[in-house]
Amino acid sequence: MGEQAAKNEKAPPLQRLLAAADELFYNEGTHTVGIDRVIERAGVAKGSLYYNFSGGKDGLIKEYLLGRHAAWAARVDQEVAKHEEPRHKILSVFDALGTVFSEPDYRGGCAFMNALAGAPENGPEIQVAADFGTWLQAHFEGIVADLDVHTPTELTDQLIILYDGAVTAALVDHTR
Secondary structure, three states: OHHHHHHOOOOOHHHHHHHHHHHHHHHHOOOOOOHHHHHHHHOOOHHHHHHHOOOOHHHHHHHHHHHHHHHHHHHHHHHHOOOOOHHHHHHHHHHHHHHHHHOOOOOOOOHHHHHHOOOOOOOHHHHHHHHHHHHHHHHHHHHHOOOOOOOHHHHHHHHHHHHHHHHHHHHHOOOO
16 A cells, blocks of 8 residues: 555545555554554544544554455465466465565565564454464465375475565565
8 A cells, every 4th residue: 555545635534544554564563653653644533543443553453464464365366376286386475475575665574473573462463463374374274285295284384484484584684
C-alpha cells in the first residue's frame, strides 16, 4: 500500500489507516510507531481508528498482519501454481522469497518476526504470527505430500527451518 495510498484523501479511512500502518509498522515496527503517527499519516480523525478497528491499535496491528499474510500467501500461491513437479513447487517458494529480498523497499526480516519482537504476551501479534506459521506448515505439508519421501514430517520441518533461515539471513547479512 505505502505512503501514496495513505495520503489518498479519496480513499476510505479504513483503507488509508491500513496503508499508513503497513508502511509505518513494516518500516519501523509495531511497537515503536505510535497510533498518532499512523492517524496523521493516514490523514483521518482519531475516531476513525476506533470506528474501524475494535481494540484500537491492537486491532489495527492485527489487520496489518492479516493483510501481510494474505498478500504473501497470494504471491506464493501464484508462484507455486506455475509448476507441476513438487520439487519445483518447493523451490518456487524460495524463489518468491529471493524476489522479495531483491525489491528496493524490502526492509529485511519477516513482518511477523519483526512484530513479535517485543510483543506483549497477549498482543495480537502472537496469534496472527502463530496462524501464519500454521499456514506455512500446511503449505509445505501439502507440497511434500506429493513427494515420495519416507519422512514427510521431517522434510516439512526442515523446509520451514530453511525458510526461516533465509528470511533471517536476508535481514542479518543483507543477502538478497
